[in-house]
Amino acid sequence: MATRLSLIRAAIEAGNYLTTDHADQGMEDDDLSPLDVEHAIMHGVIRKRETDNPRGPRWEIVGPAEDGREIAVVLRMGGVGVLIITVYERK
Numbered sequence: 001m002a003t004r005l006s007l008i009r010a011a012i013e014a015g016n017y018l019t020t021d022h023a024d025q026g027m028e029d030d031d032l033s034p035l036d037v038e039h040a041i042m043h044g045v046i047r048k049r050e051t052d053n054p055r056g057p058r059w060e061i062v063g064p065a066e067d068g069r070e071i072a073v074v075l076r077m078g079g080v081g082v083l084i085i086t087v088y089e090r091k
Contacts, residue, residue: 004059005046008075008082012041016081023084030089036065037087040073047072058085065089 011017019027019034027033044063051057058076065071070090076083 004077005061008059008061008077009042011077011081012038014081017075017084018081019084020086023087026087030071030087032065032071032087032089036067036069036071037073037084039066040064040071041075044073062090 019037023037027037040063041061042063044061046059047062048060049057050060056076058074061073061075062070063073071087072090073087074085076085
């Protein structure tokens with residue numbers, strides 16, 4: 001059986017993801033690109049799972065951006081892919 005992280009990575013690899021305006025703003029604020037986000041998801045680990053949101057569970061993945069900075073990506077799984085809610089550099 002596939003793990004949650006492998007399902008998330010498969011969706012990212014297939015390009016089945018969207019970003020929210022909040023995630024886009026976080027990338028801009030921390031000078032990150034979508035490739036940085038993809039890299040962090042593909043090489044990171046799930047650090048936290050939040051289940052108390054009425055819209056469904058979400059996961060925080062922490063991993064390296066392409067330049068090695070540690071970033072966090074908060075996302076939710078949907079019917080056909082991943083919704084990236086927010087992105088930020090961990091300082």
